[in-house]
Amino acid sequence: MNDIALSMVGISKSFGDVTVLNDVSLELRAGEVHALLGENGAGKSSLMKILMGVHQPDRGQLVLAGRPVRFSNPADAQRNRVSMVYQEFGLVPTLSVTENIFLGRLPMRFGRIDWPRARADATALLGRIGSRVSCEAIVGDLKVADQQEVEIARALSYDPLVFIMDEPSSALSRVEVDNLYGLVRVLKKSGIAIVYITHKLDEVFALANQVTILRDGKVAGTFAIRDLDMKTLVESMTGKPVSADAIRESAEASNVGNVIELEEFAAERMFSAVNFAVGRGSVVGVAGVIGAGKSELARAIVGALPHDADIRGKMIFQGAAVDPKTMTPNKARRLGIGFVSEDRQAEGIVQGHSVQFNIVLPALNRVSAGFLTAVGAARQLALSIMDVVGLRPREPAKLIGLLSGGNQQKVVIGKWLAAQSKFLILDEPTRGIDVTARQEIYDVIRREARDTGLGVLLLSSDMREILVASDRILVMVQGRITREVAPHEVTEHQLLEMIMPAGARSEKPMSDVLADAQ
């Protein structure tokens, strides 16, 4: 057994009446990966905020290397060699890589910043994690995976004893994830205690020595990895028994004909000509890595690409030809096409407004008389949609920002159901969403397709999701649809092989693979 690097003992924290952490204890050992699991709202981020000094615990204690400590802010925690790779908000996009790594503590010499030394130190840190990012690059110009390397280098620059990683693989492709795992193992060997927060259960078995599961602000269990199986893990997280596989039902015979057909549909420099149709009541999955052109395809269909995009080909919607060149999101909505963007915060929900406002937004014509919106009708519509997507509690007036990510996504999907969409495009619909909400979203999609004849185009880089939810699978690689498979014909592993760009299956460095994918 390794030494305990840090322990959190009996931590409790409340905000007003809401208890977010209740007597939580956690022991982190040097040279081990401790996976921290739990659904949204289970208290993972609150616990890490206390560890990083953002919040102070109401009760309980932090013990670092045998000494009780108290961190008054993140800078304080970092000085004491506790550092964190944030899921977002970590970097300043307008500044260079060097500056981001040493933000707030650039090396000084004779009262001024020692730029040559800063660059040399940054290059050394990047080299240590095997990154090829240039220290002079502007962070906003880098790809997501490269930005993450900068984040990791920044967190490592504090020479941490305790290293927290918050869902580090959520925005990475398969090859990049393999690189990340390699790096985590290297850090582990160097004696750092690592906290690894994740939603992905397979990561737990790939990396962790210890697993702690939080549920409703309490520890639902701490396990050594050898004492744990997938079933126990899922049941500890959700607090109820679950069936391992999702139930997939085939479309009913009444759902015949195509809701949309695309012929030689292409956008210059984004994706090449695609040909496919989505039948009424069916879910067509498009599987591909991030950057394969899936989002561009989705945005081209609803007319949400930049104005200078060069779109070609034919689109037939509900049997009538539509000119894709003149498509706009407004026109798409009126035709009955719903679009759930991959960026929920920026494009899915309207912050600062209620659940009802968000649901009714694309369906105002259904609840309006002349210029007036019928308040009662709007509330009724919102409530009925909340029932359809399984959103609890039934409080349409609640601010959407107060909902968990999974519930926000249910609102986004629900608003398109409120608009009586005939065709729904889902771009990475469950990224960063906990397993229970994920399953509920798949159930809603399957049920709506079967019962109302809704056609669904599901674009995802999560192969499990594609396999669970789709009737047919199109494989998209580097802007081209390379093949079509049925879900029962392939395993998750085979599908992963199919979506990799040519050459990526060999042991190529991450940066080259990404360059190929562009």
Add this chain to the structure above:
Amino acid sequence: MIGRLLRNDDVLRLIVLVALVIIFGLLTNGVTYSALGLRNILQQSAIVGIAAIGQAFVILTGAIDVSLYGTGMLVSVVGASALTSRFDLNLFGGDPSSIWTGAGIMLAVGAMIGAVNGALVAWARIPSLVVTLGVWQIGVGLAQLIGGGYTITDLTPDFGVFGQSSIAGVPIPIVEMLVLFLLAAYVLHHTSFGRSIYAVGGNAASAYLSGIKVQRIQFAVFVISGIMVSLAAISITSRMMAASARTLTGLQIDSVAAVTVGGVSIFGGKGTILGVLIGTLILAVIDSGLGAIGATTAVQNTVKGAIIIVAASIEYFRPRLRLKTTAA
């Protein structure tokens, strides 16, 4: 090498500046070429340039200071009413104060107003546009109350030194502006305070997580802006040897214009102080050039407004341009 230079935005801006000088030079038969013509342009730009330095610090943090005119006017009036020998207008008991006391009072007033702006933005978390819009009006109102609506004249005669004398033939305001630009460039690039300004404007959340005292930075830039306005007000009051409501009209527009033409992102976090200097000069050349070819103030105003919009929107077009060039 040349390709790399051309990719530097400040070099492009410098080329625009030189081209404008040549064009207006040709249009006015060489009047702008003359040493006197260039000196006039510099002299005109000094007031705006000094104020634009403070404005650039504020905008780099992602905020904006539209109080400059009100602040400058109040500073000017309070200063003049300390320096005047007219008993009925003297705020401090009657005897005109020494020029250093007068200048010190003016700096203190400007710094204080900046501190009010900064505190309301940083700690009360009120949007800077709202705060400084209000303070602009308060500044104008207080200046009218104190000055009673009069133009205050009869200042201590020596006070002219700040605006009218020269060092080696170069007028003091020009020297002052250039020194302040050098100082600002040093602070922004070589001190951790300067880099923190960029970090706060680029991403305040990550600046906070890195241990930067975000609110102190947000506060400090407004104090700096207040001090810069004071320096500008001292210059102009000294040149006019009077304080009136008209002298600093449009200072906030001109300073924002200089900063955006200078390539500083209106969202903060991005831009150089050299760019702001060139932006200041570009605006001054256009102003005096249009004047020299006989354009009316109405035309000058219209052109200036259009330039702000064009300069600020270049930033939006750039990402798309880049996408095209890399894909091609």
